[in-house]
Amino acid sequence: MILLMDTDIGDDIDDALALGLMLKSDVKIAGITTVYREAAKRVPIAVRLLSLAGRNDVPVLAGASRPLSCEARILGALNYGEETFEPAIEDDGGDAAIRFIGDCAEKYGKELVLLAIGAQTNIASAIMRYPEKMKKAGRIVVMGGCFTLAHDEWNIACDPTAARIVLESGLDVEYVPWEITSRVCIGKSNYDYILGLMCDGLTGALAEMVRSWSKRNDYIPLLHDPLALMYALDASFASTCRIKAAVVEDGLAEGITLNLTDGSGCNGAAYKRPDARTVTVINGVDEQCAVEEFMRKVFNKTDVASSAAEYGFDTLRSL
Numbered sequence: 001m002i003l004l005m006d007t008d009i010g011d012d013i014d015d016a017l018a019l020g021l022m023l024k025s026d027v028k029i030a031g032i033t034t035v036y037r038e039a040a041k042r043v044p045i046a047v048r049l050l051s052l053a054g055r056n057d058v059p060v061l062a063g064a065s066r067p068l069s070c071e072a073r074i075l076g077a078l079n080y081g082e083e084t085f086e087p088a089i090e091d092d093g094g095d096a097a098i099r100f101i102g103d104c105a106e107k108y109g110k111e112l113v114l115l116a117i118g119a120q121t122n123i124a125s126a127i128m129r130y131p132e133k134m135k136k137a138g139r140i141v142v143m144g145g146c147f148t149l150a151h152d153e154w155n156i157a158c159d160p161t162a163a164r165i166v167l168e169s170g171l172d173v174e175y176v177p178w179e180i181t182s183r184v185c186i187g188k189s190n191y192d193y194i195l196g197l198m199c200d201g202l203t204g205a206l207a208e209m210v211r212s213w214s215k216r217n218d219y220i221p222l223l224h225d226p227l228a229l230m231y232a233l234d235a236s237f238a239s240t241c242r243i244k245a246a247v248v249e250d251g252l253a254e255g256i257t258l259n260l261t262d263g264s265g266c267n268g269a270a271y272k273r274p275d276a277r278t279v280t281v282i283n284g285v286d287e288q289c290a291v292e293e294f295m296r297k298v299f300n301k302t303d304v305a306s307s308a309a310e311y312g313f314d315t316l317r318s319l
């Protein structure tokens, strides 16, 4: 397996945490591409974390800032990592990053796992521009979608057209959806532990980014993107099911992912969608196990002060 992470690092803190987890995991890394508004400004944040891990060999490319189908939802500053914004990276509209994704698919073939933890603009663009190369790729693991509620999950809603193109691509697409990831919270005691962590290197930089992010956000980090990485690394980490799914690209339900397994849409939408595709969706994970593994690997925290009760989770659920 060799991973290519496509990320909107710089908004929610979970991308930085996923990158930290990837750097502390024993996995080959093909490269990192950034996506969504201010894609070029996201690059130095990733470069800094790679550098602290001694991984200057990993290429980082600025992808597309503009979605295929709509305007970027937020304008203005990113949420953390300002100290890394200079020097500015040239913004080529994502051309080099999209070409890089296609080239990696050709070079690594089925070994390549594309980890899509932002809007899917770059990956959809690569599928459109380099269809023959992209057919050679292995899995596409997407953090995104919601298949039990009529909820326009962020990564899908930021570029519904891109999400539709990826879903309909015929490639091996697996979804780690919002209704599962949003229940994997690090918990108050782990959060306080990270906020108080003063150390050097990658771990210290991640703690500093969490502190910077925490000044603008009043909720405890959820491990959306790290969970997608954990599943990409070890599919036995979560239970899965196969469903028929579609993306609503426009109109009032724009950005909603439909579960059409029963023919009507069990997340409340009675759509007939000939464009539905059968995809793999995570439908259960041991949240406490995920949080503990994350804290151990990324923040070297071996004593587990948190409890399942603190997270407020049930354990498994089914679609």
Ligand SMILES: [Ca+2]
Pocket: 007, 008, 009, 012, 014, 015, 117, 118, 225
């Ligand atoms: Ca993300």
